[in-house]
Amino acid sequence: MNIDPQVRNAPLDTEALKQLNAKVSEVFRSLAIDKRRLPASQLSKRGIPAYVAEWVLEKVVPGQGELSPEEATKVLEWAARVIPGPSEQNIIKHKLAQGQTVKVLTPLQAEVQIKKGKEPERVAQLKLLGISDAYISDNLLEQHPDLLRQGMWGVVEIGALKDGAAVLSFQPMQASVNLTLYKEARKKFTLHEWRALLLTTLGFDPAAFTDEQQTFLLCRLLPLVQKNMHMMELAPKGTGKSFTYENISPKVRLISGGNISPAVLFVNNANGTWGILARFKVVVLDEVQTSKFEKPEEIVGGLKGYLANGKLTRGGLHETASDCGFVMLANITLDDEQRPVKNSLVEELPRFLRETAFLDRIKALIPGWELPKLSSKLLVGADSALTVGLKSDFFGDALIALREDLAAESYAARAVQLGGEKPYRRNEEAVRGIAAGLMKIQFPHGDVDPADFLTYCLKPAIQLRQGIWDELYALDSEYRQYEPRITQART
Known part of the structure; x- marks a missing residue:
């Protein structure tokens, strides 16, 4: 299907968004889901994330359109049996003690413990059940190696042995990602259609945001694709x-x-267990302004090294490489006009995070004050025109798979040249990385018009890096040997 160049950048009205529902369903078929089904199911009240809840919906009540009352009842009955609440831990343990087997939907994390003079032990953690030392077989670990990395969500069958609980079987959530088909599917949508689809997939109503606000929301996906x-x-x-x-x-x-x-964060030197920066693709620290950091000097020193070269180490005892993205989220104070009160945006962060040597290694700053406060009017709901999006587990895996696609990096290396007599190297690296990431998100098929790349990739990349550069420029005179504004080189 070829897109008419005259409509490539046409904005989408309500009728166009409604028509887009059928197109998304036709192109993505079983990988698409009506995003109204999730809030209607009330599964979020069971404490499970959207990528798990949508998997439950497809397993228990597969189908399209809004969730019927009968379907909602069926889902809640299934959830009551299979998704344990905090008050049900002892009930499940009691059943295990009586020799019963139990099936639960839970995250499962495994590790192999090697102790001197003893046989290696394979241990599984089921945190929702308060079980940290269940037996798990080699066979399950070989089938699902991610259990030994960051863990996996799935339906776990648990039984009891003489010396504790045991994982008898595991049915994981699995999204099958064919990146070639994902890219081919992108060719069937205009840019505005694709951006609307991405926002709907994330649970947002695209009609509720300006073009710039949509871009900021999509920028949150950068650490998944880069x-x-x-x-x-x-x-x-x-x-x-x-x-x-x-x-x-x-x-x-x-x-x-x-x-x-x-x-x-890094590694437990006592037992050599690698921390979350080694085991996950993205680590997000929320509420940074109120977080408590043990040994802050050691943390900031380790982070500076990691952010600069991707190497994790602690005291020189262990070292490994990681491609994990590190994201910090923090609240700041705004004035009556919804602008930052403080002269320095990082003034309300912990003191050690304000070091310019640390800030310089942060590639982008998303100006969240430009986004409206989250409310039901901003989310996909009954009044939304576009309600069909991609299933969250499939979408998340597709984004992470794009990390290995280097075509966007090659394009950005050719297309992004910063202006000024002496461009700052880290600014160039950051802008190219952000622009390449935005290209992967919006143009995963690689077919991008230079004007669209400039508007939807390069300009936002410069804006996000400029936020960091402004802080560096104000805090440290060392940076004032360079120009205050990051600009594109003239061609």
Whole structure:
């Protein structure tokens, strides 16, 4: 299907968005889902992310259109049997003690413990059940190696042995991603249709946002498609900064508040267990302004090294490479006109995070104050024109698969040249990386008009890096040997 060049950039009205529903369903078939089904199911109240809840819907009540009352009842009855609540841990353990087997939908994480003089032990953790030492077989670990990395969601059958619980079987959530077909599908949509589809997939109503706001929302996906994409988003409370990250993929780890230690981030030197930056594709620290950091000097020192070269180490005892993206989310104070109050945007962050040597390694700053506060009017609902999006588990895996596609990097290397007599190297690297990421998100098939690349990839990339550059320029005179504004080179 060829797109008429005259309509390539045509904005979408309500009628066009309604017609897009049928097109998305036709092109993506079983990989598409009506996004109204999820809120109607009330599965989110069971404490599971969207990529899990949509898998449940497809398993229990497959189909298109809005969820009927009968379907909603069926889903809730299934959830009551299979998704354990915090108050049901002891009930499940009691059943296991009586020799019963239990099936639950839960995240499952495994590790192999090697101790001197003892046989290696394979141990599974089921955190929703409060079980940290269940037996798991070699066969299951060989079938599902991600259990040993970041863990997986799925239906776990648990039984009891003489010395504790055992994982008897595991049915994982699985999304089959064919990147070639994903790229071919993109060719059947105009740019505005594709952007609307992406936002609907994330749960947002595209009609509720301006073109610029849509771009900022899509920028939250950058660390999924780009290796080592390190970012920051600053905004007032209630703008949904963490909404995208907690609902898109099990390979994204969100930490909200609490204590953060070097062992959690990097490596536990006591047992050699690698931290979350080594095991996940994206790590997100939410509420950074109130987080408590153990040994902050060690954390910022380790992060500076990691953000610069992708190497994880701690005290020189262990070292490995990682392509994990690191994202910090923080609330800042705004004035009556919804503009930042403080002269420095990072003034409200912990002191050690304000070091310019650290900030310089953050590639992008999303100006979250430009986005409206999250409300039901901004999310896909009964009044939305476009309601059909991609299934979250498939979409998250497709984005992560795009990390290995280097065509966008090659395009950005040729197309992005910064102006000025002496461009700052890290600015060039950051802008190229952001622009390449936005190309992967919006033009995964690689067919991009130079004017569209400029408008939807390069200009936003410069804007996101400029936010970091402004802070560096104001905080440290060392950076003032360069020009204050990042600009594109004239051709």
